Structures are given as structure tokens and as C-alpha cells.
Amino acid sequence: MNSFGRIFRVEILGESHGPLVGAVIDGCPPGLPLAPADLEGDLARRRAGAGGTTSRREADVPELLSGVYGGFTTGAPILVAVRNADTRSADYERFREVPRPGHADFSAGLKYGGYADLRGSGHFSGRLTVGLVAAGAVAKKLLPGVSFTTRVVEAGGRSDVEAAASEAAAAGDSVGALVELRVSGLPAGLGEPWFDALESLAAHAIFAVPGTRGVEFGDGFRAARMRGSEHNDPFVDAAGRTARNGSGGVNGGISNGNELVARVAVKPASSIALPQETFDFGTGAMGTLEIGGRHDACIALRGAVALEAALAVVLADLALVARATAPLGRPAAQGPGAGPGGRGASAEGSS
Amino acid sequence: MNSFGRIFRVEILGESHGPLVGAVIDGCPPGLPLAPADLEGDLARRRAGAGGTTSRREADVPELLSGVYGGFTTGAPILVAVRNADTRSADYERFREVPRPGHADFSAGLKYGGYADLRGSGHFSGRLTVGLVAAGAVAKKLLPGVSFTTRVVEAGGRSDVEAAASEAAAAGDSVGALVELRVSGLPAGLGEPWFDALESLAAHAIFAVPGTRGVEFGDGFRAARMRGSEHNDPFVDAAGRTARNGSGGVNGGISNGNELVARVAVKPASSIALPQETFDFGTGAMGTLEIGGRHDACIALRGAVALEAALAVVLADLALVARATAPLGRPAAQGPGAGPGGRGASAEGSS
Amino acid sequence: MNSFGRIFRVEILGESHGPLVGAVIDGCPPGLPLAPADLEGDLARRRAGAGGTTSRREADVPELLSGVYGGFTTGAPILVAVRNADTRSADYERFREVPRPGHADFSAGLKYGGYADLRGSGHFSGRLTVGLVAAGAVAKKLLPGVSFTTRVVEAGGRSDVEAAASEAAAAGDSVGALVELRVSGLPAGLGEPWFDALESLAAHAIFAVPGTRGVEFGDGFRAARMRGSEHNDPFVDAAGRTARNGSGGVNGGISNGNELVARVAVKPASSIALPQETFDFGTGAMGTLEIGGRHDACIALRGAVALEAALAVVLADLALVARATAPLGRPAAQGPGAGPGGRGASAEGSS
Amino acid sequence: MNSFGRIFRVEILGESHGPLVGAVIDGCPPGLPLAPADLEGDLARRRAGAGGTTSRREADVPELLSGVYGGFTTGAPILVAVRNADTRSADYERFREVPRPGHADFSAGLKYGGYADLRGSGHFSGRLTVGLVAAGAVAKKLLPGVSFTTRVVEAGGRSDVEAAASEAAAAGDSVGALVELRVSGLPAGLGEPWFDALESLAAHAIFAVPGTRGVEFGDGFRAARMRGSEHNDPFVDAAGRTARNGSGGVNGGISNGNELVARVAVKPASSIALPQETFDFGTGAMGTLEIGGRHDACIALRGAVALEAALAVVLADLALVARATAPLGRPAAQGPGAGPGGRGASAEGSS
Secondary structure, three states, X not given: OOEEOOOOEEXXXXXXXXXXXXXXXXXXXXXXXXXHHHHHHXXXXXXXXXXXXXXXXXXXXXXXXXXXXXXXXXXXXXXXXXXXXXXXXOOOOHHXXXXXXXXXXXXXXXXXXXXXXXXXXXXXXXXXXXXXXXHHHHHHHOOOOOEEEEEEEEEOOEOOHHHHHHHHHHOOOOEOEEEEEEEEOOOOOOOOOHHHOHHHHHHHHHHOOOOEEEEEEOOHHHHHHOEHHHHOOOEOOOOXXXXXXXXXXXXXXXXXXXXXXXXXXXXXXXXXXXXXXXXXXXOOEEEEEOOOOOOOOOHHHHHHHHHHHHHHHHHHHHHHHHHHOOOOOXXXXXXXXXXXXXXXXXXXXXX | OOXXXXXXXXXXXXXXXXXXXXXXXXXXXXXXXXXXXXXXXXHHHHHOOOOOOOOOOXXXXXXXXXXXXXXXXXXXXXXXXXXXXXXXXXXXXXHHHOOOOOOOHHHHHHHHOOOOOOHHHHHHXXXXXXXXXXXXXXXXXXXXXXEEEEEEEEEOOEOOHHHHHHHHHXXXXXXXXXXXXXXXXXXXXXXXXXXXXXXXXXXXXXHOOOOEEEEEEOOHHXXXXXXXXXXXXXXXXXXXXXXXXXXXXXXXXXEXXXXXXXEEEEOOOOOOOOOEEEEEOOOOEEEEEOOOOOOOOOHHHHXXXXXXXXXXXXXXXXXHHHHHOOOOOXXXXXXXXXXXXXXXXXXXXXX | OOEEOOOOEEEEEEOOOOOEEEEEEEOOOOOOEOOOHHHXXXXXXXXXXXXXXXXXXXXXXXXXXXXXXXXXXXXXOEEEEEEOOOXXXXXXXXXXXXXXXOOOHHHXXXXXXXXXXXXXXXXXXXXXXXXXXXXXXXXXXXXXXXXXXXXXXXXXXXXXXXXXXXXXXXXXXXXXXXXXEEEEOOOOOOOOOHHHOHXXXXXXXXHOOXXXXXXXXXXXXXHHHOEHHHHOOOEOOOOOOEOOOOXXXXXOOEEOOOOEEEEEEEOOOOOOOOOXXXXXXXXXXXXXXXXXXXXXXXXXXXHHHHHXXXXXXXXXXXXXXXXXXXXXXXXXXXXXXXXXXXXXXXXOOOO | OOEEOOOOEEEEEEOOOOOEEEEEEEOOOOOOEOOHHHHHHHHHHHHOOOOOOOOOOOOOOXXXXXXXXXXXXXXXXXXXXXXXXXXXOOOOOHHHHOOOOOOXXXXXXXXXXXXXXXXXXXXXXXHHHHHHHHHHHXXXXXXXXXXXXXXXXXXXXXXXXXXXXXXXXXXXXXXXXXXXXXXXXXXXXXXXXXXHXXXXXXXXXXXOOOOEEEEEEOOHHHHHHOEHHHHOOOEOOOOOOEOOOOOOOEEOOEEOOOOEEEEEEEOOOOOOOOOEEEEEOOOOEEXXXXXXXXXXXXXXXXXXXXXXXXXXXXXXXXXXXXXXXXXXXXXXXXXXXXXXXXOOOOOOXXX
């Protein structure tokens, strides 16, 4: 159950130490120019180490194995695959007995009855964001005029993000971070009330990225402390711009043409060099766990582009759905056309 | 596009000033005892006014119009409907020209081309949470041994929640709030990595509730400021209990048997009695908007049960999906059975 | 699991002797003029008795209980309901012990563990085609320029259909029939290869109509006896017309602009007045079953419009999906534009 | 939009002359023993030439590139891939101007705006049934005790099937065929009324196989000519066996425990050696088309296993769904338990 999207549909597959990681993208319209080079920029962002990140070295060469012909998408499912090369399968079987705190070893062990591939965290590995990032790069090509600005704005509560990560790494530790996602140029009219609310779908995709612990839009958690007179955000011009964009670009689940703003809390990496006291299911008593291998000290540094990709996948899907469900005509009986609805504007042409 | 769920599937329907509000629930197994009285407790919680809430008075008598026979669910789709009685359709057409700040008037106007029913906010109204709350009540009956504890823990940053709401109401204003959802007794093994992560699905459903601005699990946004050695949460016994439940009951997208903990930021009601300066699309200039009618000062007071219902719907669906995808057997070759995975435990029987 | 469609999504609900039958239609674009009168023509076709049909008398007044405002669809889910009036619940409980041959009493008894509502066949009743027929009437309004011609071409192997039905009725028996569905004016480009093939989706929906035993397109079962040189159907003009439309308007799962032609085998009604020898699970021995009440002698006479509705629902959905996935541009590098693909024609504008 | 299934979900991908063909299988429970050898039997049936079949020679070595570890499925998505080796891309671009009769060249050209990969029919090629056949082989492993018997019962109206194919091949022609699918050992209780009827889902999947022109169950099209007294099929014992299995194992969309019987009409191969007169969109006049390359004379000979796989995929999915929606208990109030429903039997344990 690994697929997401109504028209632009993405399925993430692979394992950290298996032959490949990647994604299948279904529902991409034909005629989109697409080559492996289009994916490389975001894959490089994902790969790029900053202070203290994992020393796993992968070239991450994406292959487009189906759905592309003559440099264009064909309308058939697109398989993007990246082969795994630098795998060093240490004694991951041990984690069945001493599940790593913060990891899925324990819960996956129960769910999958011991059948999960735990090598390098298997299907749970952050390495699988390769497929998501590739899908996001395709999604962005479906959103002309839309631009994404993604920043790690804090790590460990500090704004000197890379220093915070380096210090944590030096201490054999890791550090959490706050990521801000901004999308400008987005047309109004994407999303629906209730279950297809833009925030619902965006949060769904963003929480799919490992390490996400919280998601907020616009004023977010600050809204819980505000009064309505302070929180309400008046329209200030005929384009629908609001005074301070407190709703983060979404009203009633539908984009309103202002900048989309989300913030994401990313946990510190659970794999740290420091020894940890945790329960040993083999001995039936507490024990000390040391996790060898390569770890990111601040997963948000490489993960931010995956969060951006998750959001892009949602927005591309909503843009295609909006083509399908655009209004059929203009209601003559419903007013003089002065208001935004009265102009008979469609989701596509409105912004 | 108003439905949600893979097996236990809910569709919300109706309008605030139309004939009814309600939900269709598909995929509910046969043999569940179900009567309108089972829904009344949660509907009463939704209806119950606290300081300063809306004066709309509805009896909210739920009718089970299909899918129930002889006091049990039959396996056929269940239509729950609540008729609207106390509707007073004021001049909502005006909001097409002067869209209310924080409401969907503007974005819906663009999306639906002027065809949306704006009376009492139509399909966007918080009144439609009636259907969600009813579905949640059914969902909880599918989760024996699971209990939900939902509290408004703050309003306007204060812990004396009802006083904060009353004061805001007295000032013609409204106030935001923070809601905490706790679920105990949940089996381990619900959810999947990636797009069917428990947090993904829960956030999806919770953000569908109008007014939600942020969702976090476990340590949530605090995790962004923590170090891994502080954030990691060791297992402390053979049942898989962790020391401080910082992950809020979910690892790798899968429930781990600890208490599920989520917090939700709810915005202040956008409809306030105070006059607001906002753009008038009719005159093409800024103007003053006064919103008459009945308003909740703190929508979280009545909305908390809707957030709980959203979560219950997700958990019931995941519990049914877990029945479908339980492991097929036990891998003899994979270890001595000492670890949680080695026990061949299934999602159903494991905790 | 009673819903169908990707964008234009239909869920059938209700029971024969419950309060109502109907459908929820989600994903209908806003701005479609819609009133109960639009549904009445097809509902009347469904109701109209011909020789020997059931004597159940229902006015079948459709109510649009959500999703419609001011005479237009709003984009919100549409609930169409028809209340049941003329219900006479005889001793249906007996059919749990002596399941009626050809009915679902036995298989539903096993599946639903005895919880199914068997009154008037409950959720299995042909009466639920009311909801499907209503959805089909909405679907047809989304297909301007498309016309449906549906005929019962044979009953009991005879072309004097109504006489065949009357004779069977007079004998306390029933008779099967062959229904032909023709759709002209359909744009080329609807459907996809593999699982979203037009025939796949059409057959899916058509087999959902009770009593369907076979579905074929174009040459259908005759194709099994043909040679390729005879079966192949050359194009004869620049519009893509073929010589004899042997493929029934579909190539590779995609409509080709020719008339869509399907034929459906409908079984004789299983409820007949003649006594039947069948197994009595109460006594554990064969026994004689007499089924009282009202029966259609030829269900195809009233069911044909339901088959048409099933097809219309599929075509409306595919037309909306085609809006979403239309090609993004024209491949300059791919030929002089002489062929159908070279014209850069989209699914929408092509026919 | 190439995926199918609710729990056991299959997506077909690849192109005839691209790097690979294959399938992604999601929702397969963990713990199923699975190795490439498990797929080889059915892939060999698909590959096996009979009189006059294509001379394309592919080893068709399946690779399991994800979702399998230590010889068992893990619960993660399974990517099955078969690399293409023996590709000879002739001048397929010509078919954009002179679309082959019976092929998708014309309709795909319109739909995909000229972007489709036409080499060897690209994504439309019968070669993609490799992925479906592989998925079917996995599906069958999820159905212990269930056996499939698939036969080409007629070709060109003759029962000496291989001779009919050889003769057609010798004449530069092709021939259609009739395939019978029988499934024994299937539990009762799979499927639902309406859109998840067993026949609906089976026909959906079967029509996805290229060349399918008609599908019928049990008496099929013969039922259209029968009387109810002749067609009705009484139960004859306490196990629910019926006298002549005229319903082909399904009542009310739900399996009844009898043998499932379907018949499929498969068209003659559209690619034949004989020259064909058809419209040349380049010249704007009729012209003569000769199709070189390798053709199957009777695609049903190799396609029958793909039809069987399509059916297996549906049945595996329904079996998993039945685990999710099994009745919750037994209705004490509903009778003495003498009938099949009264026994409180579940879909799983009933047969």
C-alpha cells in the first residue's frame, strides 16, 4: 500500500541494500520532456552531505526504464530506478533481538512477522527517498510558473544549522531540525474541502517522509494562541492577496493564490554513535546497544528536498485533478460577476 | 473527492442549510451491533455548547438509512443522515463580493466558478463534522479495547479554556486552541512505511477537519530542537513499552503498542462579531465587513470530538487492513524467535 | 466496497425494503444544470412495465439531497435518494434455510454470516438500480453530443421480445434476453491500455448490474471464430472511420471515434412462480420452494436502462480523466503531422 | 492509470522494445515463499510457441528486484522485471501515418498526441502480459487449495486448435479462439454485490488482456435464450453444490463454493502477413499496408495463461479483502442456525 495520488500517482519501492531503489509514476500526461538529467539536480541535493552526514557514497544515477520515449513522457507508467552500489550489510539481524530505539525494528518485527528486510533498514530506509525525490522532480515539471523555496531554518533550536549538525556529529549524537517549505506561483483553486483538502494531502505525503514529527501551515501552532481578530487575514487587492498570509495560502482546503507556506519538524536521526541502554528481547533484560555504520547527524539537511518532493507530488496531482473537475460554465443567474466566483473563473485560468 | 479509507471508507456529504448532513460508511464488516443511540454520545459532545459557542440549536437526531438490519450492520453501505432544521439563510450571496477573511468564500468562488452553496458556508460548514463524528462513533465500535482521551489543553495560550473562550466571545472575538488526542489499547502493527504511514493517514484525516492548522505526534515540534540522545526512546520491557513514549506510539509509520499521542492546533473561528476591513470585489476597494449570525468563539470546544473521530476512522481502517495483510506464517530460517519478529506475531494478536 | 470511478465516482446504496435506495455521486464538476426532472426520464424507463413485469408500484420520485444549489451542481457530493413506499415484507427469513436458486441468499448468507437484510433481496435487489440509473442520467449530461441507443434485441432467442416475456409470465416462468448498447458521438481517446481499458471499465460496471451473464464488444464472441483477414477492420477516411466497426469503437482499450457497440446477456429472472425443487438446509433434504410475491418475467426489459447507465457512468468518468491527462504539447521532432498522432490532437479536441 | 486491486494491487509496466517489462505488486502479505523459479512455469506457458506463433525468442528470466528477502515476501512492494533482449525495431514510425487496422496506433495517436512509443507496439504490446503472468503466479500462491484449469477450447470455430492455428499461419493469416477458465477449490464468500461483484472485477481484469472481445460466466450468452425454470440451478446438498453450476460459481456477485467457470472470446491477431487495404493519413487516400516482422497466428495460445493470471489476481485480492471484512460475530437473534447464514460462517472458514 505504497501508492499515492489520484491522477499523478506515485509508488515508492526498493530496499536500502537490495538491487535498487526507485518509484513508479503513473498518470503523468504524455508530452512532458523528461530525461535523467532532469532528476539529477534534486538527487544531488538529497545526496549532498553537510556537516556530519552519512559517509555512504552513491552516485545515484537515475534510469528511466519505462514510460519515456524520444525524450518525452508517453503517458505510460514511468519506472525510475537507481541501483544500489555501496551497501555494507553488517549484522542487522541483531536488531530483531535488540530493536533500535526510534527505528521500525520493533514495530515492523511485529507487523511483518520477522520477514522484513532489515539490512540498512530495508524498505524503511531514508535511502528510499531517492524514489520520492525523483517523482518530485517530475512533478515540478508539471507545474510551470511554480517555484519552491525550501530551507532548513533551525537545527537543534539554532539558526546556524550546519554548525549545529557538525557539533552533534562530533559528539556522536544527532540533532533535529525545522524545515520551511514555500511555494509561489501556485494557481488558486487546488484542493477540496474535507478529505481532499490541500493540507490533508500535503500532510499525508510529508508525514510519509521518515523522521517527520509535525506539520503546520501558515500560522500553524501559533494559531492556537491567537484571537480571531488577530488571526484573520483580510484580502487587500483584486488578485486576492491577503495582508499577512496567515493561512499559508489555503482557505477551506483550497489554494487561494497566495504563497503556500508549510513548516515541518524533523526528528534527530535515531541512529547515533553514542551507546544506548535499551531492552534486549533475547536476554529479556536491559542491555547496551551500539550502532555502528554511517549515520546522518541531521537528517533534515538531506531530507528537506524529500519534503519538497512530497509537496510537489501533491500539487501536481491536484493541478491535474483541477483540469478534470473545472467548472462547466458560468451561472448567469448568480450575480453581476463582480466577485471572484462571479467571473466564472476556472481553477486553471484563475491566477 | 470526498471519500477516505481503503476498507472502512467514509464519505462526508451535505450542506449547512440543505436538507441534511451525514456520511456514507462503506466496508464496515457485517455483524456490528449498531443503533442511532450509539452515535448520540459523540454527537452530543459535538453539539454541546461551552462558553460563547454558536446558538444554532439542532437536535441532531441521526438516522441509519441503509446498511443496518435487525440492529446489526449488514456489510452494505451505511448512510447516516441528520436533517437540518434550524437554518436561517441570511444574505450569504454578499460573501461572493466580499469574501470573509479566513473562509473559503474566495478560494471556493474561484474553484467552483460561483456555483458553491454559500448558505451557512454550505459544504464547507463545520456542521458537516456531524457526518464525520457519526462515522467516528462507528469506527470506535470496531476497535474493542481501544480508548480515546481527547482534551482541549489550551485556548489562546491559556489552560483555563472555557474562560478564555467566554472572554473572547464577550469581546466579539474568537480564540484558537490546542487539542490533545490520546489512544490507548491500540494493537501494535497498524500502518505501513511511506504513504500508508499511520501518521500520514491520521494527519490526512485530521487536516480534513476545518480549522486545523498543525498536527504533531509524540515529541512533535519539540523534536526539532532535540538531540538524538535525548530524543531516542529506549524500550524498557518485553511488551515493547518505551521509557517516555517520545514517538507517540508510532515507529516507522507503524504503531508500536504504546499510547498514540497527537496534538492539533485549531485556529480561532474566522467568523467574529467585530467588524473587519477587507477587500470588496464589488467596489474594487477596501471596505468594512460585519458578519452577523451565530458563531463559535472557540471551535475547538465542539471540534475536538471531530478530530477524535477523524483519528478513529483511520485506526479502524488500518485495523481492518491489518486483518487482510497479516503475515502468512513463520520463517523457520530466521532466528530463534527471541525477538518480536521472531515470534511470528501477527498484527492482530501481537500486543 | 460499493463505489466506482476515478473522478466521477458513484456509490450505490439502500435496500429494497429499507427507507430508501439511491446513490452518492462524487467528482461531478460544478456548473452542471441538474434538477430531479433530469432523472425522471430514465427512472421512468426503468419503472415502465412491459409484458409480465413486476406489479410493485413505486412513484420513484428522486430527491437531490446534497450537492445541488440554485439548479446547478456545486462540486460537492450529490446524494440522490428515492424513498421506498410499496414494500411488503413477506417471510424472507425462510430463504435463509431454503436459499432461492439463482439468488444470493446462499452466498450472501455465508459471506455476511446471516446479517444480510433479505427483505425483498435487500441490498442485492434489482431495485437498487434506481441509484445507478440516476447516476447514469447525471453522467449523460456530462457527455454533450453523445447519444445512447439501447435495445432489447432478443428475449428467449426471439426478436418479438415483449411477446416472449408475456408468454413466459403466463407460464409462471421467466425468460433471458440480449441487450445491445450503442453510443455515438463519443470522442476518440477515452480509456487506456491494460487495467483502465474502456472495455475493462465498461464490463466492470455492466457486470455490476444484477443478472448480467456476459458482455461483448464489437464482433464479440463471433471474433473467436474469425480469421484476422476477415476480422481486421481497415480505416476508410481521414476521420478514422472503419469499414465495418468490428472492434465496436475501441482499439487498444481506447475509443477510436467510431460508434461504441456492446452486447449484454441478461439471465432470466430467478424468481419464478413455478415451484422449484431445491435443498432445504433446515431439514437437510431436498424440498419444494414456491416463491410468492411480484416478479419480472424478463428483467432485461427494465434493466436495459441500468446497463446503459452503467456504461454512461464509465464514459463520463473517462471523459473527465481525459481532461486531466491530455497531452501537454506537440512533439516537433516526431514527424510531419500527417498522421493522427502528428496533429497533436488531444483527447478532448480530437473528434 | 495502470494499477488494479484493493489490497493485492498490481501495476503493469514497460514497453516491448524498452529496457524491460514487468509489474509492481503491492499489498502481498509478508511470509509468502517466493523465488524467480515460482514464476517460471507460467512464464514458460506464455512463451511456449504452438503452431504458427511468433518467432521472437526471449529467455524471459524474471528478476525479483524488491519486496523479497531470504526467500519470503516482506510485505513491501515487489518489483518483477524481465529484460527485453530480442528487439528489432523496424520502421514503426510509419504506423503513425498508416495506422494498423485492429491496433491502437490510431486511437493512441489521438490520445497521446504522438508521444506513444510504437516500437513493437510499445506499452500496448502483448509482451507486457509478462508482468501480468508474473503477478498471477504470485496470486496463485496466495490461494492454497485453489486450482486453475485453462484451455483453448476452440480456434476459428474448430476444436483442433493447433491445426487451425497452423493453417492460418500458413495462409499468412490469423485466427480467433475461445478460452475456458475453470477454478476449483475457491472458498464461498468472495466478492460483493454491485461494483465489487466477482464477475465485475474478473471481467475488468480479463478485458485488460489485449485481444479480449467478450467474457461470460456460467451459462453466459446461452442464458439470454433460456427460461428461468431451465436456467435456475437448484442446490442439491448441504455443501451448497448446485445441480449443473449454471451460474458458474457466482450468485449475487459472490462466490458460492461451486467451480468458477468463465469463457473468453479472443480475437485473431491483428498483425497478419497478408497485405491490407487501409487509409493512409499521409497521402490522404486508401493504400496497401504490409506488416513485416513476427506475428502470432493465434494469440490465445500464448494469451490463455495471461487470462488465467488476470483472474488469479482478482481472486487473491478478494480473498485478502474477505479477511478484512469477515463478519464480526454471530447474530443470536437471527434464527436457529440451520441455514448457511445461520451458522455464523465466515468468508474464510466456510468452504
